[in-house]
Amino acid sequence: MKTIKNTITALFTGTLLSVLLVSCADSQSPGVEFMPDMYRSSAIEPYVDYNFPDSATTLQSPENSIPRGYTPYPYENTIEGFELAGQNLKNPLQLTEKTIEEGKLLYNNMCSHCHGKKGKGEGTITNPIYGSVPSYLDKIPNRRGNRAMVDLNEGHIYHTIMYGLNAMGPHSSQIREQDRWKIVAYVQILQGKDPMNVAKATDVVIEADSLK
Amino acid sequence: MKLLLFTKSKVHFQALFVFLFLFAFSTTKLVAQEDGEKLFKSYCASCHSTGSNQLVGPGLAGVSDKYEREWLYNWIKDSQGLIASGDADAVAIFEEFNKIPMPAQPVNNEQIDAILDFIKASEAAAPAAEVVVAETTSESTSGDGSSDGGLFVVLGLIILFLIVISILRGVSHSIQTVRAEQIGAQNPEERTMLQAFFDWINANKTIVALISIVILSFVAKLGWDAAVDIGIYTGYQPEQPIKFSHKLHAGTNGIDCNYCHSSASFSKSAGIPSPNLCMNCHTYIQEGPQYGKEEIAKIYAALDFDPVTKKYGTNQKPIKWVKVHNLPDHVYFNHSQHVTVGKIACQKCHGPVEEFTVGKQHESLTMGWCIDCHRETKVQMTDNGYYDEIHKRLPEKLKAQYLEDGTITVSELGGIECAKCHY
Numbered sequence: 171m172k173t174i175k176n177t178i179t180a181l182f183t184g185t186l187l188s189v190l191l192v193s194c195a196d197s198q199s200p201g202v203e204f205m206p207d208m209y210r211s212s213a214i215e216p217y218v219d220y221n222f223p224d225s226a227t228t229l230q231s232p233e234n235s236i237p238r239g240y241t242p243y244p245y246e247n248t249i250e251g252f253e254l255a256g257q258n259l260k261n262p263l264q265l266t267e268k269t270i271e272e273g274k275l276l277y278n279n280m281c282s283h284c285h286g287k288k289g290k291g292e293g294t295i296t297n298p299i300y301g302s303v304p305s306y307l308d309k310i311p312n313r314r315g316n317r318a319m320v321d322l323n324e325g326h327i328y329h330t331i332m333y334g335l336n337a338m339g340p341h342s343s344q345i346r347e348q349d350r351w352k353i354v355a356y357v358q359i360l361q362g363k364d365p366m367n368v369a370k371a372t373d374v375v376i377e378a379d380s381l382k
Numbered sequence: 383m384k385l386l387l388f389t390k391s392k393v394h395f396q397a398l399f400v401f402l403f404l405f406a407f408s409t410t411k412l413v414a415q416e417d418g419e420k421l422f423k424s425y426c427a428s429c430h431s432t433g434s435n436q437l438v439g440p441g442l443a444g445v446s447d448k449y450e451r452e453w454l455y456n457w458i459k460d461s462q463g464l465i466a467s468g469d470a471d472a473v474a475i476f477e478e479f480n481k482i483p484m485p486a487q488p489v490n491n492e493q494i495d496a497i498l499d500f501i502k503a504s505e506a507a508a509p510a511a512e513v514v515v516a517e518t519t520s521e522s523t524s525g526d527g528s529s530d531g532g533l534f535v536v537l538g539l540i541i542l543f544l545i546v547i548s549i550l551r552g553v554s555h556s557i558q559t560v561r562a563e564q565i566g567a568q569n570p571e572e573r574t575m576l577q578a579f580f581d582w583i584n585a586n587k588t589i590v591a592l593i594s595i596v597i598l599s600f601v602a603k604l605g606w607d608a609a610v611d612i613g614i615y616t617g618y619q620p621e622q623p624i625k626f627s628h629k630l631h632a633g634t635n636g637i638d639c640n641y642c643h644s645s646a647s648f649s650k651s652a653g654i655p656s657p658n659l660c661m662n663c664h665t666y667i668q669e670g671p672q673y674g675k676e677e678i679a680k681i682y683a684a685l686d687f688d689p690v691t692k693k694y695g696t697n698q699k700p701i702k703w704v705k706v707h708n709l710p711d712h713v714y715f716n717h718s719q720h721v722t723v724g725k726i727a728c729q730k731c732h733g734p735v736e737e738f739t740v741g742k743q744h745e746s747l748t749m750g751w752c753i754d755c756h757r758e759t760k761v762q763m764t765d766n767g768y769y770d771e772i773h774k775r776l777p778e779k780l781k782a783q784y785l786e787d788g789t790i791t792v793s794e795l796g797g798i799e800c801a802k803c804h805y
Contacts, residue, residue, distance in 0.1 A: 197619040211711035279640040294636030302427035339662030
C-alpha cells in the first residue's frame with residue numbers, strides 16, 4: 171500500500187517537472203543554459219551586453235582614433251572635392267583578371283540591388299524611390315559637374331562610394347578601401363571601359379594627400 | 383438619287399476624318415506621356431519624386447500649378463543663373479533645400495512640357511495606388527498562438543472528469559442506500575473517493591502496473607528531451623526592438639546578406655549593421671509596406687534624425703537588438719573562414735533567412751551538427767589562397783589515401799580535431 175502510494179507521488183511530481191521543463195521552450199526565451207561560466211566569455215566579445223552606461227554593446231572609438239591600415243581621404247563632400255577627386259585619384263591596385271573578378275563579386279553584393287547586375291539601373295529594390303537608378307551607360311550630361319554617367323572616371327566613382335550622391339548613401343563604412351577600388355574597376359567595365367589597359371601611376375595617391 | 387448618294391458618302395468621309403483625327407490626337411498624346419516618363423526617369427528621378435514626398439529635392443506634385451510655365455523653363459534649364467539674377471522664388475527654394483544646387487538640365491521647352499504632363503498624369507493616378515497600398519497594409523501578422531492553450535485544456539478535462547465521477551459516485555451511493563433499505567440490509571459503508579481509488583488499485587494490480595510503465599516511459603521521454611535541449615536554442619525567436627523583416631529586405635528587395643553583414647567575409651563576427659547603414663536607403667524611404675512609418679521612425683529616434691530637415695541631432699542612443707545565435711565561449715567560430723575560404727552559403731547555417739519575418743535560430747548549433755558538416759564538406763584543393771601552404775605540405779601518401787573516394791573533406795584535414803575549435 172505504502173509503496174504504491176510512493177510510486178504514485180513520484181509519478182505525479184515527475185510528470186509535473188517534465189511539463190515545467192517542456193513549457194520552458196517558448197520562442198521568446200533561449201531556454202535553459204548549462205554552466206554559464208563556460209558559455210560566457212570572460213574576455214570582451216562583440217555584441218554582448220556588458221551593461222555599459224549608455225547601454226551600447228559596441229562602443230564608439232575614442233575621438234580622433236583611426237583604424238589600422240587607415241589612409242586619410244583628403245577630398246571633401248562638395249562639388250569641388252568631387253572634381254578634385256576626379257582629377258587626382260587613380261586606382262592604386264595592380265588590376266588583374268582576378269581583382270576584376272573580386273570586384274564583380276563585391277559589386278553584386280554591395281551595389282547590384284540598386285544599380286543592377288549589368289549596371290543599367292535594373293536593381294531588385296521594389297521601392298519606387300529607387301525605381302529609376304541611372305545606367306552607367308547613360309550619355310545625358312546632367313550629372314554632377316555636367317557629366318554623363320558614362321564619362322565619370324575612377325576618381326569620381328570612388329568619391330561617390332565614399333560620400334554617396336543624391337539618393338545614394340555613403341558606403342565607406344561597410345566597404346574597405348581595397349574593395350572600393352575593386353568595385354570601381356568593375357564599374358568601369360560596366361561603363362564599357364577597360365580599366366586594365368590604363369597606365370597606372372601608383373604615386374598619384376600620395377600626391378593627392380599633399381594637395382590638402 | 384445621285385445627290386443623295388453623294389451626301390451620304392460625304393458624311394462617311396467626315397466621320398472617317400473625325401475618327402482619324404481623334405486617333406492621331408490620342409496617340410500623340412500617349413506618345414508624349416511615355417516620353418515624359420522616360421525623360422523624367424533620366425533627368426529628374428534621381429533627386430525628385432512625382433508625389434509630394436521630398437527626396438534630395440522637393441516632390442514635384444502640383445509643380446505646374448505652383449509656378450508659371452516660363453519660370454519653370456528658366457529654372458530647369460539654368461537654376462543657378464535664376465538664383466544669381468535674384469529671383470525671389472528661386473532664392474527661396476535654394477535656401478529651403480539646404481543650398482543643394484540643381485544642375486542645369488540639357489532639355490528644351492517641349493521636353494519640359496512632356497515631363498510636366500507626365501507629373502500631372504501620375505498625380506491623377508496616385509490616389510488609386512495609395513488605396514491599394516492601404517489595403518495590403520491592413521493584413522495582420524498575428525496568429526502566433528501560444529502553446530500553453532493545450533495544457534489548460536487537458537487540465538480542465540481532468541477536473542471535469544473528476545467532477546463527473548464524484549457525481550456518479552454520489553448517485554450510485556444513494557441508489558445502493560435505497561436498495562439496501564428496500565431489502566432491509568445494512569447501509570453500505572461510505573468511502574471517500576481516494577479510498578475507493580486505492581481499493582480499486584489493490585484489486586487490479588496488473589492493470590495498474592501496465593499503466594504505470596506506460597506513464598513512466600512517457601515521463602522519462604519528456605524529461606530526457608527537455609534535458610537534451612539544455613543549452614540548445616533551436617527555434618529561439620525573440621522579439622526585436624525594431625520589427626525588421628529579412629523577408630522584405632533580403633527576399634523581396636533582393637539585398638545581399640553581405641550588404642548589411644559586410645564583415646562576415648573578413649572578420650570573426652558577421653556584424654550587426656550600425657544604423658548609419660539603414661540610413662543609406664531610409665534617409666529617403668520613410669514608410670514601409672507593413673508598419674508604415676512606425677518602425678522606421680525608431681531608427682530616426684535612435685539617431686536623433688529629423689526626417690523633414692534631414693539633419694542629425696546629438697541625442698543618439700543605441701538600438702538594443704537581441705542576439706539570437708549564441709555560441710558558447712569554449713568553441714571558436716570564425717565567419718570569414720566559412721564564408722570566404724569555405725565558400726559556405728549563409729543559408730547553410732542560418733536557414734532560409736530571406737523568408738523570415740522575425741529572425742530565428744534555424745539550426746541546433748551543437749557540436750554534432752558542426753562535425754556532421756565537417757565530415758561531408760569537400761575542400762577546394764586548387765587555387766585556395768588560404769590553404770595553399772597546407773595543401774603543398776600534405777604528404778603524397780596521405781593525399782592519395784584521402785583521395786581514394788575522390789574528395790578531401792574538412793575532417794580529413796583535421797577539421798574534427800578537438801583543438802581546431804576548442805582552445
